[in-house]
Amino acid sequence: xxxxxxxxxxxxxxxxxxxxxxxxxxxxxxxxxxxxxxxxxxxxxxxxxxxxxxxxxxxxxxxxxxxxxxxxxxxxxxxxxxxxxxxxxxxxxxxxxxxxxxxxxxxxxxxxx
Amino acid sequence: xxxxxxxxxxxxxxxxxxxxxxxxxxxxxxxxxxxxxxxxxxxxxxxxxxxxxxxxxxxxxxxxxxxxxxxxxxxxxxxxxxxxxxxxxxxxxxxxxxxxxxxxxxxxxxxxxxxx
Numbered sequence: 001x002x003x004x005x006x007x008x009x010x011x012x013x014x015x016x017x018x019x020x021x022x023x024x025x026x027x028x029x030x031x032x033x034x035x036x037x038x039x040x041x042x043x044x045x046x047x048x049x050x051x052x053x054x055x056x057x058x059x060x061x062x063x064x065x066x067x068x069x070x071x072x073x074x075x076x077x078x079x080x081x082x083x084x085x086x087x088x089x090x091x092x093x094x095x096x097x098x099x100x101x102x103x104x105x106x107x108x109x110x111x112x113x
Numbered sequence: 114x115x116x117x118x119x120x121x122x123x124x125x126x127x128x129x130x131x132x133x134x135x136x137x138x139x140x141x142x143x144x145x146x147x148x149x150x151x152x153x154x155x156x157x158x159x160x161x162x163x164x165x166x167x168x169x170x171x172x173x174x175x176x177x178x179x180x181x182x183x184x185x186x187x188x189x190x191x192x193x194x195x196x197x198x199x200x201x202x203x204x205x206x207x208x209x210x211x212x213x214x215x216x217x218x219x220x221x222x223x224x225x226x227x228x229x
Contacts, residue, residue: 034217034218036220041225042222042223043117043204043220043221043222043223044156044204044220046217046218046219049215049217051215052215090155090156092155094215100158100161100169101146101158101218102158103155103156104155106153106154
């Protein structure tokens with residue numbers, strides 16, 4: 001069963017525009033949620049994580065995400081895109097009963113000048 | 114603080130040959146993971162160690178893949194014999210304790226395998 005779903009394998013925005021990357025999870029118990037970024041030919045870098053504290057989580061590079069239990073979502077946003085934000089973004093979930101970090105399929109963000 | 118170290122970064126082998134990847138986790142991290150990331154897909158967990166014991170290897174193709182973590186520190190992932198579909202990035206990761214504690218999992222830069 002799919003634990004995390006990322007809507008949109010590719011997202012394109014103009015520099016300075018709002019970035020919105022969507023992530024939904026499937027679990028009756030709120031899990032721990034993560035966003036990772038992967039630049040070309042590099043490993044995964046943690047952007048931010050939700051671990052049952054504040055529902056609005058601020059991360060590095062100006063990104064933030066809001067945990068919404070009613071919508072089972074954890075969408076990633078950034079008010080103003082930079083060219084350097086172009087990368088692959090992965091949403092991931094840890095279901096407390098399984099103790100596994102499960103990744104979504106990823107969203108490739110392109111930023112145009 | 115040093116990150117997760119992996120080697121080699123890149124490897125090209127012919128099908129049916131063998132290959133081994135090495136990982137050195139962040140010092141003091143009890144949990145170590147190996148993920149496989151096929152181009153265009155999200156990483157998939159292959160095996161998870163807690164110290165030197167295996168916690169989960171349900172998705173490890175045991176007929177050709179093996180992994181060990183002797184002494185609870187470094188780990189080696191081996192593929193023998195390799196198939197074309199094993200072409201992927203192999204990511205090693207570590208965390209201080211088990212994932213269900215909400216700990217951050219830190220990733221290395223990956224070992225890129227091409228099987229021809």
